Amino acid sequence: MNGAAGSAAALAQRLQDLRAALPPSTRLLAVSKGHPAEQVRALAALGQRSFAESRLQEATPKQQLLADLTPLDWHFIGRLQANKARPVLRQFGTLHSVDSLALAERLARIAAEEGLSPAVFLQVKLRPDANKSGFSEAELRQAWPRLRELQPLRPLGLMTMAPLGLDAGERRRLFDDCAALARDLGLSELSMGMSGDWREAAAAGSTWVRIGSALFGAKPDPSQP
Ligand SMILES: *Cc1c(COP(=O)(O)O)cnc(C)c1O
Numbered sequence: 001m002n003g004a005a006g007s008a009a010a011l012a013q014r015l016q017d018l019r020a021a022l023p024p025s026t027r028l029l030a031v032s033k034g035h036p037a038e039q040v041r042a043l044a045a046l047g048q049r050s051f052a053e054s055r056l057q058e059a060t061p062k063q064q065l066l067a068d069l070t071p072l073d074w075h076f077i078g079r080l081q082a083n084k085a086r087p088v089l090r091q092f093g094t095l096h097s098v099d100s101l102a103l104a105e106r107l108a109r110i111a112a113e114e115g116l117s118p119a120v121f122l123q124v125k126l127r128p129d130a131n132k133s134g135f136s137e138a139e140l141r142q143a144w145p146r147l148r149e150l151q152p153l154r155p156l157g158l159m160t161m162a163p164l165g166l167d168a169g170e171r172r173r174l175f176d177d178c179a180a181l182a183r184d185l186g187l188s189e190l191s192m193g194m195s196g197d198w199r200e201a202a203a204a205g206s207t208w209v210r211i212g213s214a215l216f217g218a219k220p221d222p223s224q225p
Helices: 003-021 037-045 056-065 082-091 101-114 137-147 168-185 198-203
Strands: 027-031 050-053 073-076 094-098 119-123 154-160 189-192 208-211
Touching: 003 027, 003 037, 037 056, 050 056, 056 073, 056 082, 073 082, 082 101, 094 101, 094 154, 101 119, 101 137, 137 168, 154 168, 168 189, 168 198, 198 208
Parallel strands: 027 050, 027 208, 050 073, 073 094, 094 119, 119 154, 154 189, 189 208
Antiparallel strands: none
């Protein structure tokens, strides 16, 4: 039994294993939702700078606890409620979940007021999935001429999630389709892949894998989403 020390060593080992396994063009976004600030601090001490949260009310106290560190690169990956747009923009430099033109327009307006130029990923849904939101390919192509001009937003790429129940081959085809769509729109970044499917996403050219449980391990508090 070596509790904290053992888990710190295990965390460092998982980080090292992921770094070794990811291709050089794929960056690791550490999804810290459900995990305490101390674990973020431990990863930051090992050189991990990019972290993601999906709920503002969980992220805010965590970010405050870490305010003494050299500023971390915070990404927002959760469903973005319109009434949280301003604090999310203030606290996160990159947003992965921009899933409608109306939301993008609101973000652009508030970002301009705040003097910010956030990086954004447009979330797409390329397979039927009742549990997820996102632009269909047709919606995205239709909105794209407007989206690309929505200053001061900086559209970097596309984000997608695989529905539950796809096999590895189906996930790979989904990620390839997303990569092809991004290329067609002239977008260079891809936010694809989580703990269960980052291998297929990296093989399809993902530039950001969003990894929670495979890095942090089991959640200490099962009530967290
Ligand atoms: C929670 C979450 C992740 C990480 O999930 P894991 O399976 O724990 O790696 C990635 N992306 C989004 C959008 C999430 O909400």
